Amino acid sequence: MLKQDFVVRFAGEGGQGMVTAAEAMAQAAAQVGYHVMTFVTFPSQIMGGPTWTQARISTTPALSNGDDIDVLVAFNEEAYDTHKDEVTDGGVIIYDSAVFQIDDDSSLGVAFDELGRSTGNTRAANMVILGALAKLVNWPEEYLVEFVKARFSRGRADDETIIEQNIHGLSLGKVEIEKSIFSLEELAPPNPPDYEQIVVKGNDLLAIGAIAAGLDYYVGYPISPATTILLYMEKNLIGPGKFVYQASSEIEAVNTVMGAGYAGARAMTATSGPGFSLMSEGIGAMWMMEIPGVIVDVQRGGPATGLPTKTEQSDLFAALHPAHGDASMPVIAPGTVEECFYAATKAIEWAERYQGPVMLLSEHMMADRTQNIPKPDVSSVKQPQREVYSGSNGYLRYEGTDVSPMPLPGGPGSYVANASEHDPMGDTTHLPIRHVENTERRFNKLKLLEDGTYESQNSEEAIAVMPWGGSKGPMQEAYVKLMENGEKIGWYYTMFMNPLPPALLEELRTKDLVIVPEVNFQGQFSSILRSEGVKAVSITQYTGLPFKTKDLVKQVTEKAEEQRKVAVSS
Amino acid sequence: MLKQDFVVRFAGEGGQGMVTAAEAMAQAAAQVGYHVMTFVTFPSQIMGGPTWTQARISTTPALSNGDDIDVLVAFNEEAYDTHKDEVTDGGVIIYDSAVFQIDDDSSLGVAFDELGRSTGNTRAANMVILGALAKLVNWPEEYLVEFVKARFSRGRADDETIIEQNIHGLSLGKVEIEKSIFSLEELAPPNPPDYEQIVVKGNDLLAIGAIAAGLDYYVGYPISPATTILLYMEKNLIGPGKFVYQASSEIEAVNTVMGAGYAGARAMTATSGPGFSLMSEGIGAMWMMEIPGVIVDVQRGGPATGLPTKTEQSDLFAALHPAHGDASMPVIAPGTVEECFYAATKAIEWAERYQGPVMLLSEHMMADRTQNIPKPDVSSVKQPQREVYSGSNGYLRYEGTDVSPMPLPGGPGSYVANASEHDPMGDTTHLPIRHVENTERRFNKLKLLEDGTYESQNSEEAIAVMPWGGSKGPMQEAYVKLMENGEKIGWYYTMFMNPLPPALLEELRTKDLVIVPEVNFQGQFSSILRSEGVKAVSITQYTGLPFKTKDLVKQVTEKAEEQRKVAVSS
Amino acid sequence: MAIKQRTIETELPVENNVIVAGIGCSGNLVHLLDGPQPFGIHGIHGRTLPISLGIKSANPDLNVLVVAGDGDFLSIGGEHIAPQAQRNLNVTCVIMDNGVYGLTKGQSSPTTEYGEITSSTPYGKIEAALNPLHLYLSMGVSFVASAFSSDVRGLAQLIQEGMDYKGFSIVHVQSPCTTYNDTFDVLKGNAKKGIEPQTYAIDDSHDPENLEAAFDLVQKPVPLGVVYKAAKAVALDERFEQVTANVKGTNAEQLIKSLAI
Amino acid sequence: MAIKQRTIETELPVENNVIVAGIGCSGNLVHLLDGPQPFGIHGIHGRTLPISLGIKSANPDLNVLVVAGDGDFLSIGGEHIAPQAQRNLNVTCVIMDNGVYGLTKGQSSPTTEYGEITSSTPYGKIEAALNPLHLYLSMGVSFVASAFSSDVRGLAQLIQEGMDYKGFSIVHVQSPCTTYNDTFDVLKGNAKKGIEPQTYAIDDSHDPENLEAAFDLVQKPVPLGVVYKAAKAVALDERFEQVTANVKGTNAEQLIKSLAI
Ligand SMILES: Cc1ncc(C[n+]2csc(CCOP(=O)(O)OP(=O)(O)O)c2C)c(N)n1
Ligand SMILES: Cc1ncc(C[n+]2csc(CCOP(=O)(O)OP(=O)(O)O)c2C)c(N)n1
Ligand code: SF4
Numbered sequence A, B: 001m002l003k004q005d006f007v008v009r010f011a012g013e014g015g016q017g018m019v020t021a022a023e024a025m026a027q028a029a030a031q032v033g034y035h036v037m038t039f040v041t042f043p044s045q046i047m048g049g050p051t052w053t054q055a056r057i058s059t060t061p062a063l064s065n066g067d068d069i070d071v072l073v074a075f076n077e078e079a080y081d082t083h084k085d086e087v088t089d090g091g092v093i094i095y096d097s098a099v100f101q102i103d104d105d106s107s108l109g110v111a112f113d114e115l116g117r118s119t120g121n122t123r124a125a126n127m128v129i130l131g132a133l134a135k136l137v138n139w140p141e142e143y144l145v146e147f148v149k150a151r152f153s154r155g156r157a158d159d160e161t162i163i164e165q166n167i168h169g170l171s172l173g174k175v176e177i178e179k180s181i182f183s184l185e186e187l188a189p190p191n192p193p194d195y196e197q198i199v200v201k202g203n204d205l206l207a208i209g210a211i212a213a214g215l216d217y218y219v220g221y222p223i224s225p226a227t228t229i230l231l232y233m234e235k236n237l238i239g240p241g242k243f244v245y246q247a248s249s250e251i252e253a254v255n256t257v258m259g260a261g262y263a264g265a266r267a268m269t270a271t272s273g274p275g276f277s278l279m280s281e282g283i284g285a286m287w288m289m290e291i292p293g294v295i296v297d298v299q300r301g302g303p304a305t306g307l308p309t310k311t312e313q314s315d316l317f318a319a320l321h322p323a324h325g326d327a328s329m330p331v332i333a334p335g336t337v338e339e340c341f342y343a344a345t346k347a348i349e350w351a352e353r354y355q356g357p358v359m360l361l362s363e364h365m366m367a368d369r370t371q372n373i374p375k376p377d378v379s380s381v382k383q384p385q386r387e388v389y390s391g392s393n394g395y396l397r398y399e400g401t402d403v404s405p406m407p408l409p410g411g412p413g414s415y416v417a418n419a420s421e422h423d424p425m426g427d428t429t430h431l432p433i434r435h436v437e438n439t440e441r442r443f444n445k446l447k448l449l450e451d452g453t454y455e456s457q458n459s460e461e462a463i464a465v466m467p468w469g470g471s472k473g474p475m476q477e478a479y480v481k482l483m484e485n486g487e488k489i490g491w492y493y494t495m496f497m498n499p500l501p502p503a504l505l506e507e508l509r510t511k512d513l514v515i516v517p518e519v520n521f522q523g524q525f526s527s528i529l530r531s532e533g534v535k536a537v538s539i540t541q542y543t544g545l546p547f548k549t550k551d552l553v554k555q556v557t558e559k560a561e562e563q564r565k566v567a568v569s570s
Numbered sequence C, D: 001m002a003i004k005q006r007t008i009e010t011e012l013p014v015e016n017n018v019i020v021a022g023i024g025c026s027g028n029l030v031h032l033l034d035g036p037q038p039f040g041i042h043g044i045h046g047r048t049l050p051i052s053l054g055i056k057s058a059n060p061d062l063n064v065l066v067v068a069g070d071g072d073f074l075s076i077g078g079e080h081i082a083p084q085a086q087r088n089l090n091v092t093c094v095i096m097d098n099g100v101y102g103l104t105k106g107q108s109s110p111t112t113e114y115g116e117i118t119s120s121t122p123y124g125k126i127e128a129a130l131n132p133l134h135l136y137l138s139m140g141v142s143f144v145a146s147a148f149s150s151d152v153r154g155l156a157q158l159i160q161e162g163m164d165y166k167g168f169s170i171v172h173v174q175s176p177c178t179t180y181n182d183t184f185d186v187l188k189g190n191a192k193k194g195i196e197p198q199t200y201a202i203d204d205s206h207d208p209e210n211l212e213a214a215f216d217l218v219q220k221p222v223p224l225g226v227v228y229k230a231a232k233a234v235a236l237d238e239r240f241e242q243v244t245a246n247v248k249g250t251n252a253e254q255l256i257k258s259l260a261i
């Protein structure tokens, strides 16, 4: 039987080109029609420190990193020791024999660097590795050759030479395998989808989504893993009426979004945990003043400075209630790279519609991974238009318990946007009745956001799984296996964390058990669901890495079984 | 029958001496053995703006402001209009007839200011009012005369004159009532308790509690209603090894507490909502680095700048999860002025014991109110001693899953306190296993704080009330009435919001319904309880004022009835 | 009020003016204006500058005026001045320096003198006072003026000049707090009490475009008038236009296309 | 390392040293020391100064050294410098200025030059560069030195001098980032490439106690040596002692008593 799935991990020190290797592999595979997904994790240091990346290549859409690795490429001995046990039976380890030596049946020493340099190109080591990998799964040579040609045809004088050197590198790698006793099953030919595709990382696509939704204004302070959104915007958010820059801190960033939103711009900032915590006062003020704006939190391991380059889903509590006082922030949490696009468009739309801050909760595991996905349909994205006040002066901006047209400076209806409790004009007042009315107004506006969609399968089952965010992919894969195993379990999913789609909440309340896989300690989402009257429990882990599919299959099966026992005995 | 309870409200503009009037009344009454409680609310402006204060004088301990007012003292017409409907049947309104005129059977015009000045003392207007009030309830003259003598015997040359003028003012007020047709029932003589008492405000007592627990270090940035803690500390936290100062911002304050705690000091800061939001990143870092320190949030109306001089219990979500990432902050929320003392000592003790940040959640309604309470027993307060590492160097500070002795700079066991995930020495590491172990360590330490006590009454009932924080007093009063009404309802209360005493949580889980009165919109505490498996619902209001006893009686009765109907029909 | 005056003079509709107010007695001014109201935003303590950065860069046609106190601007908000100076954000800041936290009832502020007794420094302030004018110059603020609240007309003129100037302008106003820190006599002088005035009018010979002279001037408190006015400073909006002028704009469709396989 | 050197010289136990590290490549130094470890605290981005304020005022016997980058100290943490200068907090700050955000991979920092291309300014930086030395002086920092990372010994001496000084001291170190902003040649000069050095040793004739001369010096980048050293500055701990010396201490028992009825 042919392999349908191929997972390779590159492990070593930061700075050894592992990211490039994984991405090149993925890109090449995607170009010939495979489904690909990479995963990247490196320490928060510029040089050195244990780093690994992974590429998964599959004939069907890849939903997780892949549990077991077919090939480990180890750049040093520590990497070898750390990762060797995750290599599947019959898998292969390739290691840099110029760096260390091991004695192990399933390991093949190759002097990547030396061989690479022998092509005359100091950066061809990666090509040697790719050539070896391709041979292991018996790829036609043209897959990588075509990729090399495409990548290095940049219209420069030395394109030809470089292409030749790289192709030479590929063949040197191939030879190493041929000389060896190693092989894997052949990877089945790709099964190219019949729709248009792009290859992209989550952060870049999130940025494009925001631009598609008409983003006018972006400001951000660098922080992993959100920095690449800033860099993408700096490069691409250019044009009439657009403004982008690097803030001097996250406090400046959030207050600037507030100012820009007040002045009429569709404004956004992106950060990660520590920066998000710093924005807390500003976000609360936007809620109070009713000013639209999108705050992206690309979650990393927390708390505090935490694990800047690891993944976690532990900022949900913070996103729902970032600040003191009564407020409940709208939260959208995309679960896949593809959803990053739609989450961004929707976040901007929500912000403009309900006139307040919207939290967009992404995750490191999506931000930095490269994936092929169906080409998003930009033309279907409507740029939201805020309801702007156009009457005469003397307008009461904060009157009534519903959203009301917003005056913009430069236009009619001048008022004071006030973060203290205020009268309808925006002047400060502490009258009890005003605080009551305005509090109700602010919460009432959330009803406008109850248009979120959700997925459901086998909704007749009394037990269901409901992943959120980045745990969607691994859970999807696990769900397929659970179905194959004949488990009777339903599936629910939404990226609209708050407000939850009301019909979804209704359904969930009827369940005997809702099982929520999430990468955090506290089981944050299941705790929210319980407070909403849903019998929910979490499956948690907090390693800084995404779920493994097999762990989810096991744990969901166990939890469901337990629940059935309880149900019978009670 | 004699009156057992007397409530007077002073209403007018800021700057008209209303606070002084209410406090003088309370002080005088307390000195002769009554129970007293004041309530103060003024706008966040230096001059002007509608202000009112209230004094309640009672023969039994005062647990709330009092629902209805016996006497309204109105300094201007707006005040008259706003408050007149809250005057109870048979109550009296006294207004400043030099300022406005009204035609109303139950109102008496008195020219306070003019009469006051006629004594030769420009500040004697308050005395005229007090004299009138005393006469209305037929107080023996010596009550106020003694009070005046005590207050103005300051060892100054003009003491005698001033005392005479003030006493003259009292008698002028008395005459005004005698001339009029107005009277109230006579206030029963005081029933002095047989224990020692003090008269104090919540913030001052909180500060004293912290000092009693051995506070070494205080830093704060001014913000209502927490400023008075700073002022109290600036004046009184003086002595060898003590340090106090005003920070340049709340961000400076929290990070300074972190530094001081790291260096071995029992350290504290106090703020209110907006400042608390700014502290979010620093608090999360203290959790991560395992550094003791107390963060006081004297809640005011929120969100954002909100209502600086109104009361609210809406920062509970923020206190439990102030920052991003997985953390669950210990929270202590005193419910009465008296508890402010014990809450502060306990907060310091907890911080030192589990080596992390502790949130002390007070409220405007306690912070600024004057009350007589049993004298706290300072001698019973043990000053907590942190477990300090005293071995040799090469210590592994972050090893194991339990709290471990803490090295202090200047002593042995040097390490790096690290807000990134760390190895046992404190060096940065992102290894999955370390994040797993350390996360468990940090949460495990919370178990050390499961020693909180709680109150319970009629614990056999299936329905119970469980107020938290400042809603305790009004609920206590309402509970007495509910018992008088024959309602079958239990009572629970704790100031230990997190971790909740485990035995309490167990009990609560067995109830059919737990009713939680709280001054916020979202029903924050009942939502937490539901996520913990308790069938809880809230009674909420969000006027910026404390609960009225009668509203609680009514709503608890209704909710209990509803529940019983559901129970029967199901 | 200077704002109204400008409105009339330039015939800019009042809607084009935005007042960004700090939290403090000073910021409450935004609610006290009479006549046709400009737009206002009364946000959170210390953040007038980032808020106005957002407003002004989102809509450069607006005339943005910051009104804040010494605590708001120099203490909790102190981090925001240098970045705006470096950007040369074209807004005008009117800083009402009363040497005290007025709204919270008399605590010390960065400009309170060393050793002074206030409600938060019962035994004397242990921090030295800041010299705001010197600091502004050092941070690269391109227009710096110093004023005294008792001279309403002089103040109005300086605000006017700040608003006319294209770049980051600060008018720092000595504004005695009659309740907690009445420095009126000290500033104005009081011959009867034998108090020499601290304020003095800046000499006509002073060249406000001369930075060195400006630094000299601010050594001695309190000069009144325009201290500094950078001759050729390009404001943020212009800079941004210049820098991006040669960049080809793009759109989401194109960005997606570039990722196609 | 200068820290170890001092330990030996003063025979202060290494335990008495605390390194407060910022977040950035520079702050990672706290984990890289070899030999007997001093205490360290590696907190959050931009907060070295408040943290060291807490440490030093809680235990004035400690020797506290701040290590931070230009982004950490001057951008997100910029608000904290002036207050410590006003308090004259007795700690020494070693600021490693590489004109870039190193750890996050090459974004612009407050000391990056106007117009420069970085990963976050693909079309050129639109903010002017800050002059940190000038700013320190203007904020009232009582000891200011300027150093170059390539001169390890000179740097060690300056750090030593800063630690010996009783008061707030900053040693600002030009520290080229070889990955994202290699300014080595520009600073050091490179005759072969025809590059004039930007750095120059401060002339012996310079009187570091003369503030005016210090201001003159920092106009021209980049002087190396002690720029300023205030002659009679009283450090925070001493000030606090002086101020509270005459205050009768109290305790909780007495405070409660005063409230009795
Ligand atoms: C984050 C935060 N901290 C503290 C406060 C409380 N606060 C309100 S105004 C003020 C100081 C005002 O001083 P200043 O800016 O000098 O204005 P002034 O009242 O003297 O005009 C403070 C500390 C707040 N509103 N928000
Ligand atoms: C609140 C917060 N914002 C952003 C970051 C991300 N971050 C880490 S280091 C750094 C900048 C470092 O620059 P610098 O201080 O100059 O140090 P260098 O790496 O250049 O030595 C940033 C933005 C963070 N850790 N925390
Ligand atoms: S006098 Fe002082 S306290 Fe009163 S409003 Fe003016 S600045 Fe504020």
Ligand code: SF4
Binding pocket: A046, A047, D025, D026, D098, D102, D103, D176, D177, D178, D179, D180
């Ligand atoms: S060379 Fe630059 S990026 Fe690398 S460690 Fe040094 S400062 Fe950081």
Ligand SMILES: [Mg+2]
Binding pocket: C024, C069, C070, C071, C096, C097, C098, C099, C100, C101, C102, C109
């Ligand atoms: Mg002020």
Ligand SMILES: [Mg+2]
Binding pocket: D024, D069, D070, D071, D096, D097, D098, D099, D100, D101, D102, D109
């Ligand atoms: Mg740097």
